[in-house]
Structure formats: C-alpha cells, structure tokens
Amino acid sequence: MAVITYRDALNQALAEEMERDPDVFLMGEEVGVYNGAYKVSKGLLDRFGEERVVDTPITELGFAGLGVGAAMTGLRPVIEFMTWNFAYLATDQIFNAAAKMRYMSAGQFKIPVTFRGPSGAALQLAAQHSQALEAMYSHFPGLKVVTPGTPADAKGLLKAAIRDDDPVCFFEGEMLYNLKGEVPDDDDFVIPLGVAEVKRPGADVSIITHGKMINVALQAAAKLEKDGVDAEVLDLRTLRPLDVEAIVATVAKTNRAVLLEEGWPYGGITTTVATLIQELAFDHLDAPVLRVTQADVPMPYAKGLEKLAKPSAELVVEKVNRVLYR
Amino acid sequence: MAVITYRDALNQALAEEMERDPDVFLMGEEVGVYNGAYKVSKGLLDRFGEERVVDTPITELGFAGLGVGAAMTGLRPVIEFMTWNFAYLATDQIFNAAAKMRYMSAGQFKIPVTFRGPSGAALQLAAQHSQALEAMYSHFPGLKVVTPGTPADAKGLLKAAIRDDDPVCFFEGEMLYNLKGEVPDDDDFVIPLGVAEVKRPGADVSIITHGKMINVALQAAAKLEKDGVDAEVLDLRTLRPLDVEAIVATVAKTNRAVLLEEGWPYGGITTTVATLIQELAFDHLDAPVLRVTQADVPMPYAKGLEKLAKPSAELVVEKVNRVLYR
Amino acid sequence: MANTRTKKGATAEHVERRDHPSPATPAQDPNWEREHKPEMSPEEHLQGLSPERLRDIMHDMLLGRRFEEKAAEAYALGKIGGFCHLYIGQEAVAIGAIHALQQGDYVMTAYREHVHALQMGIEPGAVMAELYGKETGCSHGNGGSMHMFSAEKNYLGGHGIVGGQIPLALGVAWKIKYRKEDRVMQVYLGEAAVNQGAFHESLNMAALWKLPLVVIVENNRFGMGTAWERASSLYDISQKANAYAMPSAVADGMDVLDVYRVTRQAVDRARAGEGPTLIEARTYRFVGHSMSDPVSGVYRTKEEVEEEKLNDPIRIYANTLADTNVLSQQQLEAMDEEVKKVAEQAAEFAESSPDPAPEQLYQNVYVDEDVQGQLYLDGRR
Amino acid sequence: MANTRTKKGATAEHVERRDHPSPATPAQDPNWEREHKPEMSPEEHLQGLSPERLRDIMHDMLLGRRFEEKAAEAYALGKIGGFCHLYIGQEAVAIGAIHALQQGDYVMTAYREHVHALQMGIEPGAVMAELYGKETGCSHGNGGSMHMFSAEKNYLGGHGIVGGQIPLALGVAWKIKYRKEDRVMQVYLGEAAVNQGAFHESLNMAALWKLPLVVIVENNRFGMGTAWERASSLYDISQKANAYAMPSAVADGMDVLDVYRVTRQAVDRARAGEGPTLIEARTYRFVGHSMSDPVSGVYRTKEEVEEEKLNDPIRIYANTLADTNVLSQQQLEAMDEEVKKVAEQAAEFAESSPDPAPEQLYQNVYVDEDVQGQLYLDGRR
C-alpha cells in the first residue's frame, strides 16, 4: 500500500495496462507532448513512444470513432476526452456505433474501447465546462459506465475498464485528481465492474451516491454523527452494471434513503436508483426516498452562485432529517 | 373540427405559424423539393418559397447550430431532423449552445428555436434508426421537450412550441403520421406546454405515459376493462415543463401507478415520474410504482425480436395486475 | 419543377462560385463520368487481368444485379422489412474496387451495402437471410439490410448514419498501421456524406498519419432527393482532397475496369505505406433511394433516368468483353442464367430458414452475461 | 524535446505531404507572417485612414494589452476564477478586423475574447466585472471570461467549445440574408478549430448560400500544446477555402493595418452580397494558453517566444505611426498612461461591484418563470 493521488493512481493503471498488453494505446488531445491537460498521462509518451501515446487534432467525433474502429478489429484503445463536456460531439460514435456494433453484428465483434476523462464541475468554469454527464451515458444499453471516487477505486476500476471487452465510459472527478489515498501496488489489483462498496457503515439512513460526491456524503455523515444519526454511505462505483443487490441491502438495513449525485435531477442516476428502491424495497421504506442533485440549471460562473448550484453536505443533512421525520 | 392525420395536423401547424410570423422558417434535409422524408412539409416549399423552406446538406451539427444562431438574433427557426436518431451529431449545439445561451448571457438573448422530427421505432429499422430519445433531451435544463400522441395535440403543441421563446425539442411519433383524429380548425388553437391530459378517466389504477405509447396504454385499459379493472390513462404531453400536479392528482385518485414509455429504462422518463410519485404521493401509494419500457437492448431487426423488444399492452396489463396484487 | 430548381441552384451562379472549369452539373456534361479518363485501346483497358478474372468480374456484376432484383421482389411480397437501399446501376463501383483488394484487406460502407457484402464473399444465402431477418443471416437477423457483417470475411458493415462509417474506417486503418500489417482499409460513402464533419475530421487524420485508407465516394449525384450541386458549394469532390494534402482521383463509376484501375493505384499506394487516397467514382442510381422512393418524378425526370440507363455498367462491361473476345453473348447469357439460379436459391434458403430464437433478444448486447439484473434495467427478467 | 518532436512531425515528411511551396513550419520561415503581404510605401500602408482613426486604433491596442495585464494581476490575486485565456500578442487581429466593421455588424468568437468584447464597445468596467463574477458584469456574472455577451453592442460571445461558435455565426449570417439587412457577421476561431467538423459543415453552407460571413482564423500556431503542423496534414489554412470554392486571404496578424486591409476587402464583399471569405491571420501568443499554462518550456522554447516578441504588434504599429508622423513617442506614452488608468478604474469598478443576488441562480434558464416546479425538478424550491 502506498499513499498516492487519484491522478497518479490513474497514471499507474494506464502504464501497467500498456505494459501488460501491447494492444492498449492512449489517444486524445494533449495526452502526449503536453503530458495531458490534467497530467494524467505524465511520462507515458516518453515511456511508450508516439505510436502508443497519440496527440490528436481537436476532432472528438473523429478520434472517438477511430477508437471504436480500432477496437472492433482487435486493439484496446483508451480514448481520452480532455473533459466529458466536449464529448457531445462524439456521442454519435459512442451511442450509434460503440454501444450497438456488437449487437447489430450478433456478437461478431467485441468493442473493448475505454472512453475516459474528467467530469463534473471544477471551480468557476461556467456552464459549458461544468457538466456531470454520467446519467446521459448510463441510459444506453451496450455501454458500461464507471465513476471512481477514491484513488484506489480509480486505479482498480480503470484497469478493469481497460481489460473489459465492452465499451466503457469512465468518468474521473475533475476535482479529485489531487486527492490522496492508499492504493495497493499489486499490478493485478483490479476491481470488478458492478460491485458497489459501503464507504461508511451505518444503521439509521442510507446515503447512496457515486464519484466525487462520496466525499460530500461522508461530510454529511460526519455532521449527522454529531446529531446522533448513524448514516451508511454506499458508493455505487459503477453505474452500469449497477449493483442492485447492494442498493436493496442497504435500504433493507436502514429503511431510509437519501440519494446524492453531482449532475442534474431529471433522468439523473438518482431517479433510476429511487425507482428501483421503491420497486424492490417498497415494504422496507419508512419514508420516501429523497434526492440531492445539482440545482436544475446550467452552471453559473460567479463563485457564490456556483456554490449554491452544487450539491452540499448541508443539503444532504436537510434531506436526511426529512426522511427521519426530525 | 375536421378529422385529419397527425401528419396533416403538423403540416397545418407549420403553415399557419409561417403565415402568421415571417420570422418562422423551416430548415432540414429534404424538407423542400422532396416535401419532407415523411411528407410533413408537403406543399410548403411551393407556398413559402426557397428562402423559408430550406433543404440542407447532410450536416446535422451545422444546421442545428445555424438554427440557434438565427434564433438568438431574432428569427424563429424550425429545424427538422429527418429523424431524431441522427441528432446525436447535433447535441453539442443543442446542449451546449441552445440550452445554455440565455443563461450564460443572463437573459440577453431568447432562443426561440424548435427542433423537430420523427422519433422512436417504426417497423424493422434496426438499432440505429429505432430510438426513442426524449429522456436524454429532458435531462437538460434550458430545453423544453414535447411529445404529442394525437393529431390534435400534434397541432396545438407544435404551434405552442414554435411560438415559445425557449428552445423546444419536439418528438413526433414516426408511427403516428397516418393516425387520424379530430382537430380544431381554429388558427389559434394552441395547447400550452406543461399541461398533461387524462386521455381516459379511471378509478382503479393510473397508467402514465406520453407520445405514441398512449395508444398502447388505451389498448391495455380496454383489455383491463374486460377484467373489470377501471384504468385511468394520463398523457403527459410535455415532458419539460412536466405537469407534476396532474401526476400527483391521478395517483392520489387511484393509489396505484404503472408507467409506460417507448424508450430505455435507465434514466428514462418513467424513472423521473416514479421518483416524483414516491416522493410527493408516498402515503397515497398502495403498491410500488411499476414500469414498462423498451427492453433494455438496442433494437433488433428481425420482426419477432423487434416485437419482443417493444413495450406492449400485454406487458402493461401484467404490471397493472401486479400493482393490484391480482 | 424540382428539376428547374436543381438546375437553378446549379447554373451560372453556381459555376461562378467554383474556381474550376468543368460544368456545374452532370446534365450539362455528356462526358461527366469519363471526364478524367485516359484514352486506351480495348486491350489496354483490360488492365492485364486474366480472362478468368475478367469473367469473374462479369459474374459478380450479374450476381449483384440479379440478387437485388430478387430482393426487390421479396420486399414487394413483404418478406423483407425496414429500409432497403438497392445498388442497381452502381455495381461497377464496389465490384471494380473490391477486385483491387487482396485477402486480408477490409471493407466498410454505409447502408447501400448488399453488393459490397456479396463481393466480400458472404454467401448469397446469408445475405438474403439477413434481409429476411432470419437466424441464418450474416448478422443472425439482428442487423437487416443496413447492418450486415462478417468478421470472417473482413466485411465490417453496414452502417446507417450518413458519414458514421468514416471515423470507424479510420480506426481500422490506424490498427493496420499500429500492427504493421500488410492490409488496406477501403471505405465507401455516398457523395452526400462528404459534407458531414466526420469526413473532414477523418481525412485530415488519415493524411496526417499516413494511414492505409482508401476512401471511395460513390457519387450517384443525389443524396435522397438532393442533387449534389444543391448541397455543396464545390462541384468537384476529388478537389476536396487538396484540403488535406491528400492525393485523389476520379473514376468512371459506370466502367468496372476504370474503377479497378484507379482503385488499384490507391490500394498499392496504401499498401506501400504512402498513405490515403480519395477516389470519386461517378455513377448513377437507376432505382429510387429506397423501396419507398419512386425512381423519378420528384427530384429527377424520367428522361434523365432513361438516358443514364444507356450507361448501364453491365452493358458497358459486356461490350468490352465482347470486343476483346473474352466473353461471348452466349456465354454471357449462360452466366446470367446461372446467377439467377443463385439468387433464386438464396431466396429459398432465406425462406426456409428459422426465425431467431427469442433468447437472442438479450444476447450480445454485452460480452458478459447479465449478472442478476445489473446490466438490463427493464425489470422484465 | 517537445520541439524536436514538433519539427520532426513537420519537416521533409510533412512537406512531401503538402503540394505547396512554402516552408513546413513558421520556424523555418522568417517571413512567415508576411508571406502574402504586398509591398507598400509607409503612406499606402495607412490605408487612407484618418489620423484620428489611426490613433484610435493605437489606443485600442494599448487598452487591450493593459486591460489584460491588469486582469492577469487580478487573477494572480485570486479575484478572478476559472479559466482565463489572454490575447496578449494577438491584439492586432481582432482590433484590425473589427475596425473594418460598421455599426450594426456582429462579432462572435471563442473563449479568448476579452479584447473582442472591449473592441465591440463593452465598457472595460463591465468586462472586468464579468471576470470578477460580479452583478455589474456584461453577463451579470453568469458567464465569466469565456462567456461575455452584449446584445446591445452586437457582441454575441464568448463560446467555450472549440469550433462551436462557427455554426452559430452561420446562423446569424443566415438571419442577415433572410432579413436582407445591411450587416456582416464576423466570426473568429483559433487555427486548431479548423480541424473540427463544425468548420467544414459551416463553410460549405456559407458558400453554398452566399452568406455575409467573414471567417477569421487566428493562427497563433498552437492549440494548447499542439503545433498546427502536428494537427493538420495541410499547412496552409487559407487553402482550405478552396474545398468550399470560397475566396480566402492571408493577413499579417502582427500588423494591425494589414489585418484591417485584408478584412476590409472581405467585409465589403460580404456586404455587397458576394458571400463569405476565409481569412488566415498569422499571429502568435506571447503568453501561456491559459493562466495555468507556462509561457514556454513544454511545447515551445523560451528562445522561440523571445524571438516572436520582437514582432510585438504594438511596437510594429507604433513604428508605423512614428514613421508617418501620425503619433510621436511622447503622444504614445501619454496614451499609454491614459489606458492604464482605464484598466485601473475597470478593476476598481469590478472590485466595488456587488455579487449577483442568490435569486439569479434560477433566473434566465428559461424565458418563462417556473410554474409550480414544472421546469426545475431538483425539489429545492
């Protein structure tokens, strides 16, 4: 176990998988000479060369499609979007090609491509650069969606995503890159997709979330503890496949749930989870499932407004108190 | 009142609004010389000329953005996507520009653009041409989303969408164009956005749906009637703004709900509605809210498989029986 | 009127926009397909191909034609559903171009793909069964007319989004270079796809990285009902290659041997590591855009279509082979009878094949099997 | 090493790919900016502009520079957040080009936009206040550095998606023609945006429909850390216009009067209904891509930057005005003091302005007010 940053954990995962499998290559804007806009690919160009660490023109649609075509003929591309905000331009290739190719061909092709990049709001980047879009990608059968919230999960899940034979959309928290945490050194430390994790056990209420928001959830749990409320924090980690059992289990245990996500509420991950809970754990529920999400508006630039727009521990505590009828 | 097709109702709405306001123009692939791939714009080129009925190159991103730019400087464009399946290519302009421009400029610009076209599965068009994507568009604050299911709603809602000062995504049922129904002739027959309609009153259970699926819901209601079950069918009509009051009202009345949509389940419209119901009508519910959606797979081509993939009245009846514990 | 409008958008005003001498519309240019074609004797024209090979090509042309005529019949009888886009009139393009390939090379195209699929060696029965949506189809009934695939034959589909196949093909070409393989990637698109951003982005990267990609534009002059000159400010598609410092060429898309000649050069260049080429093959669609589109009337006149049919690529090639004594009229007719039988048998095979099993619905969405409802959220299973 | 790599991707191999005589990289071409510039006497070079106008231009150049230096200070102090992209070194482009416009014309650009916003007449205080995220900012604090707007001044933003502004500008040009207005639409993009599909789709439609659009590529040679020649297979951006049968020109982006000259021709042509023009303005960024990017070291050398700074557009223009006795060194210094005050006051105004009120969070998402939670589904209100 070493304590490293989320960024370095991702960098290790990339390096180890490229070392392990010559079919793995990294392509995207500024991943090479510049060492990555967020330095996630630092050193990889020097280590693996221009053939395997490839700077692209600014053509999200084009190089996303390139990744799918290379994957369907045997390579294992890792396609970096400088941020997921720019990937709308590539959605046709992700939703119409990557997600459907295997099915349309009745299994003749595997599409082992990983699309990855930073996601969500950083600080004052305004409407076009502050979007948490994992819900949009989770909507599509044929895709897998992963949202690590800790350095260890970042490494173990990225390695799993790269080794996975289906297309994976991998959302990194733009604000998490400097987050430190313990990460196993083991070259084969792989976290299987579809396994949620209880990040904090508790008895009174379940806070279910993923990605960057687990930290907000843990802050809320800490505040609640002071009020004598023992909250369980469940980190979904992967959104598709979704660990439905773990969701039902925590609600069966606490009988109350507050769902938290960074993105927008309409069609958000929290709507799918809330729907599953009331369907599969209806008789366990002592209160409606409540949610905390980004304010249902585009992200404003001004510091104060941005703070208001983002989900907060205070909002979570407020909803927890409501499901506890306090 | 005249009985006309859904197609003609849309055609009338376009013609009337173009007649009424010289700033309204129609642009898209094959809308002019070809009279529309689905003939919705039949006769409009001859009537309004090449300046106002404009055939485009196949460039969804380009002409969607053109519509937004024209709207922000005073025109009222109607942009036709030959089908919504192709609009992924335009999502950057719809989600990053249309949905956010007014907010980023703090209200300096209105974006009165309407994006419209056929949506959902027709018959055996396979995975890339059979997608019902209204849920994806509803996710984004700044957009309005409309899904008419009858000729009258098609006309009244399209006129409202064109007159609306915000960007509207208007989803037409590809299978509804030949559907006939009574439509008011009145030039000012406009149905306000955000008002759901009870298409069939009932007492025992609420079937909540929108667009093409209202017909499936009504079929299910008819079958159920034979078994002595009196189902209410609520047509949401517009998904954003969403008529939350009407949703709560019908559930408060029947205490049971089955939600039906054409698209995929993860993050589907039904997840948002189910979430709102369990939050706002928790104490009214005598059973969990259940859902019927497309099978969570890309649409297969083969007739038999396609039929299995689509939502059906049988599946709705089955879920209704479950919420009635029969 | 459609046509006056087409002409309008395409005369003086249009020419003035183009800094290029050739006429603004094919209609104004009787020699359109042949504009860039070198003078050759009939023998030179055979490209040194063996008589067997030349006869195979004729066989392939006839099979493509008869197969699709059969498919049209079946469609009329409701045995085939969905969209169905026929290649009738354009056969010389794919057949000439694929004959320039070797074992191991790849092909990818759009939705007008039956002949490409056949030419890559997929059994006619498997292609027809796919149209019928049967379990024996080359995509087991999942894909249909627009999404045929054969991993075994290096036929990579079959894509429905205009221009969507170009970035995918770029990726295959990338893989070939990455693995230093002795292969070439050939991608087809209609002329209307040239206006898509995907074309621009892909050609730049292909040229920048010198990938073994041959881009073949099937210029049949129309994207559905839109004449090329109403959709592009530049008439000569081959000139678009200059924007990427990419070599380009124009082929007579009604002359299978000219398509072979031009494509062969591009394929050899790609194989030699000299990078991509853009080929504009000038052809014509004798049928409607799809089964629901009338052959003529709306966007082109009956006369125009009839006139174009005089350039039927099969007749042109038959004359070439007759003039050079490679194939007699008699042999031609025998060959035609033979391929008609093949098309007939393909239909019988499709007809008698089973529908896909219901279990197929949830198969091959993912490589993984579903783990207790984690992958499929429809609550149906 | 970054640079060797740049050079590598840009020498022989690269030249060979281009069918064009000029050198493959600016570095190899001391005369890069001036390549297409005609010989002129100092007086001719003044383009017949009045002394007042010529001095205004200098005033604008100095203001742009001093304003952004002030902004950089404020950013260092944490008074400005988010991304902040400075235009230092490139001022001649927007200032020369916007001086070629008339009242009523429109401008739209990307995120490197402070000088464009100022040049369109937005008060320096309002621009600075937007950077500070204050209620008095030109976007009331909603937009920030990348999303400034002024409907009143016809300044249409301020867009953060590379290439995203081009289709929007196409739409504005469409509106001008639709309404038969006597206006021109000017859109700016960085050279790296040329590779985006949006560029290709938009230029084709602009040329096809002869829209009054002037497309100005600010070629500062780098898209973040990527040198143009590592991102494009064709070196000469102006040649890309040929793919759309569109006229094009190259301007010396370090010479404000040359930019004016070239742009003026394009603007006049657009106004006369003769359609769009593509202008490549060759310039250089003296600062990092954004505040977090070091000026040099990774993708360009300190030496390269220092050498380029010898072409400072303000010095070049100052010399022109001195040689022609339009502005003395003394007058120049006085002017500089004046604009420094303006920048100073802008900062004070921003500093003393109020933050946006919390209510603003839910304002202007839609034109409509929310009707009982129908528009906002966050259950917060």
Ligand SMILES: Cc1ncc(C[n+]2csc(CCOP(=O)(O)OP(=O)(O)O)c2C)c(N)n1
């Ligand atoms: C992105 C996209 N837009 C629109 C369509 C609908 N569409 C299908 S074929 C076609 C015309 C394409 O013409 P062309 O590329 O010339 O190919 P051809 O049909 O002539 O072979 C259109 C507009 C589509 N499939 N994809």
Ligand SMILES: Cc1ncc(C[n+]2csc(CCOP(=O)(O)OP(=O)(O)O)c2C)c(N)n1
């Ligand atoms: C679609 C998209 N991809 C990537 C980015 C990230 N990005 C911001 S600026 C930039 C470089 C753009 O360079 P250029 O167009 O030359 O403009 P310059 O910054 O040089 O003025 C990149 C890659 C983005 N904003 N949008």
Ligand SMILES: [Mg+2]
């Ligand atoms: Mg065509």
Ligand SMILES: [Mg+2]
């Ligand atoms: Mg640049």
